[in-house]
Amino acid sequence: MTLALDVLALKVSADSGQPLLEIPHLALAPGRSLGIRGPSGAGKSTLLYALSGLLDRLEGHIGWGDTNLVELSQRRRAAFRERHVGMIFQDFLLFEELDALTNAGLSALFRPRRERAGIRARAAEHLQRLGIQDATRRVASFSGGERQRVAVARALAANPDILLADEPTASLHRSAADALSQDLVALARDAGTSLIVVSHDERLLACMDEVLTIADGRPADPAGADNTDADKRIVDHA
Amino acid sequence: MRDFWDGLPIVAQEMLLLGAWLLPILLIGAALLYGFAATRLIRAMLWRFRWANLTFVVLIAVAVGMGSALIAQERGLRQGSAKAADKFDLLVTPPGSEMTMMLAAVYLQPSDVGLLDGPTYQQIARHERVEIAAPLAFGDSYRQSPVVGTTAEFTRHLTDDSVEGRLWNTTYEAVVGAAAGLAIGDTFQPSHGVGEEAGLEADSHDAHFEVVGRMPRTGSPWDRAILVPVEAVWEVHGLANGHAPERRDQLGPPFDADYFPGTPAIIVKAEELWANYALRSEFSRNENTMAFFPATVLTDLYRVMGDVRQAMSITTLVTQMLVAASVLLALLILSRLFARQMALLRALGAPNRFLMAVVWGYCAVLILGGTLLGLGVGQGAASVLSAVITQRTDILVEARLGWQEIRLAAAFAGITLALAMLPALAVLRQPTVTHLRS
Numbered sequence: 063m064t065l066a067l068d069v070l071a072l073k074v075s076a077d078s079g080q081p082l083l084e085i086p087h088l089a090l091a092p093g094r095s096l097g098i099r100g101p102s103g104a105g106k107s108t109l110l111y112a113l114s115g116l117l118d119r120l121e122g123h124i125g126w127g128d129t130n131l132v133e134l135s136q137r138r139r140a141a142f143r144e145r146h147v148g149m150i151f152q153d154f155l156l157f158e159e160l161d162a163l164t165n166a167g168l169s170a171l172f173r174p175r176r177e178r179a180g181i182r183a184r185a186a187e188h189l190q191r192l193g194i195q196d197a198t199r200r201v202a203s204f205s206g207g208e209r210q211r212v213a214v215a216r217a218l219a220a221n222p223d224i225l226l227a228d229e230p231t232a233s234l235h236r237s238a239a240d241a242l243s244q245d246l247v248a249l250a251r252d253a254g255t256s257l258i259v260v261s262h263d264e265r266l267l268a269c270m271d272e273v274l275t276i277a278d279g280r281p282a283d284p285a286g287a288d289n290t291d292a293d294k295r296i297v298d299h300a
Numbered sequence: 301m302r303d304f305w306d307g308l309p310i311v312a313q314e315m316l317l318l319g320a321w322l323l324p325i326l327l328i329g330a331a332l333l334y335g336f337a338a339t340r341l342i343r344a345m346l347w348r349f350r351w352a353n354l355t356f357v358v359l360i361a362v363a364v365g366m367g368s369a370l371i372a373q374e375r376g377l378r379q380g381s382a383k384a385a386d387k388f389d390l391l392v393t394p395p396g397s398e399m400t401m402m403l404a405a406v407y408l409q410p411s412d413v414g415l416l417d418g419p420t421y422q423q424i425a426r427h428e429r430v431e432i433a434a435p436l437a438f439g440d441s442y443r444q445s446p447v448v449g450t451t452a453e454f455t456r457h458l459t460d461d462s463v464e465g466r467l468w469n470t471t472y473e474a475v476v477g478a479a480a481g482l483a484i485g486d487t488f489q490p491s492h493g494v495g496e497e498a499g500l501e502a503d504s505h506d507a508h509f510e511v512v513g514r515m516p517r518t519g520s521p522w523d524r525a526i527l528v529p530v531e532a533v534w535e536v537h538g539l540a541n542g543h544a545p546e547r548r549d550q551l552g553p554p555f556d557a558d559y560f561p562g563t564p565a566i567i568v569k570a571e572e573l574w575a576n577y578a579l580r581s582e583f584s585r586n587e588n589t590m591a592f593f594p595a596t597v598l599t600d601l602y603r604v605m606g607d608v609r610q611a612m613s614i615t616t617l618v619t620q621m622l623v624a625a626s627v628l629l630a631l632l633i634l635s636r637l638f639a640r641q642m643a644l645l646r647a648l649g650a651p652n653r654f655l656m657a658v659v660w661g662y663c664a665v666l667i668l669g670g671t672l673l674g675l676g677v678g679q680g681a682a683s684v685l686s687a688v689i690t691q692r693t694d695i696l697v698e699a700r701l702g703w704q705e706i707r708l709a710a711a712f713a714g715i716t717l718a719l720a721m722l723p724a725l726a727v728l729r730q731p732t733v734t735h736l737r738s
Contacts (some may be wrong), residue, residue, distance in 0.1 A: 111733050116646070140646065140650070141651070142650070145649070155640060158348070159343075160341075169648050169649070169650075171336060171338060175335070178337070279733075
């Protein structure tokens, strides 16, 4: 199953009530990739976490297929993430004491017993494809690039429809970042997964089907937003 | 229902009580952990904070261990002291404090006590229901062993007629306790006085005794004692030896009232158990005597100790709960350290129950590990305390952890594990995105 994204009149506020982000309209077809860029503090990550259903103060509409996350309780949003969303973070967020395979198959620990073997098998498969040879090694002994690959394998192991990545290459050196960017995009494309990436990394953004620029909590001017790749389509945010 | 309960074997009752304490834990654990494979994450968290975790476990173990050791010790001391008094059915002494007389006669603690005269002894010894009426004579010692004058028949009664070697045939022969430090064939010269006041060379009596018999271990202060004919003690103090001159070589009863120097206590054994009550009643009416069962005095003492025990149990539980509260508070603080991992799990869509299962399971391992280790610590501490008390009092104290201590530990674990829901719930209140971005 693939899910199209349809955001309408999204407003995200801080606990104090102060507005953090306003997105009038954002759409992404199933299986496409979207890069989100902008200066620090512009609201890129806030948008990403809103799209994952992790934020509380939401107004408007965040539609993934027929599901409007804004209307769901925290419990049902968690269930949605469990079934449909994989996430990747800047500093990997791995369990250092566990081996690569257990980290990559982390979601098997709380998924129904019948699904566990499949998740672990996919985790092993993705690790291998991402070049992690010894999946039984504790991740504490891995390099930054290897750790992020384990995190990518973890995000993909549960076969999600949506992959959300927050600065996935920011902690990596250039060559590792380039290799990971290519692998990430290729894996998502092969699996038919919608990929949304927040990044300052122009080379990673260049791999995306579409790019959205955020500034001051709003989509920036379309003409100035996509200046990295003239062929790239600017997403509709008007 | 009450009849059904009373009809159950003790072990079954204890198991059910234990189950009642542990059942809530099992239910909470099952409700949280069912359907998840949280063990690996719990192990990872235990390893990550291993030194802090070890400290928690040791703290809990010490709290549980000291509490259970103290309670087991009190019980062991009670059982040991009761066993030590087992052979002393009825004591007849001059009027005074039953406790003082019992400590002197049964536990061989030096005391200044009055004496019963010859006619009184005769009246007791000739009573139709009295099987043994053994006078005791104290006051001398050899090294750290009190020398006790008594009769051969009481020695037989005390040892169930199982003296190694033989009983005395002449005045200056002795039978030693198992821990007296003398062997058959040794000779010794007793000194006047017992304990710290004894041992001065100048106080040594001229008499030389030969050890002819050795008692088996009784687990009482009598293990350190040296038993000699009561006539010998009287003689070395320059007193009449209890027999008329024409029978001066006689050992043991009957004694002549006119030549009876006096005794601080007579140990009486009746032919039948019930007769002891009649004898006690009879000798208590006499204004010159006081008759009592050491077991009754001990029971009164235990009743007082029982209140102390109850207070001790409550104090122990409260202490343990304070330790548990401290540990849980520390766990609440520690849970902030793995807040990022919990936030990650939430981001991956882990249900709240899984997060609670991980945190509660982590706490459960620490608490149950500490409690089980505490029982081991308790047994070890009880053994050491028992050895010290046995060495100091000569009362064989064998303190082993029993159902009471296990129940106490189960109560501690049950309550603490229920409270461990608090850090588990606290994790759910942590802001996910803040921790993901921190």
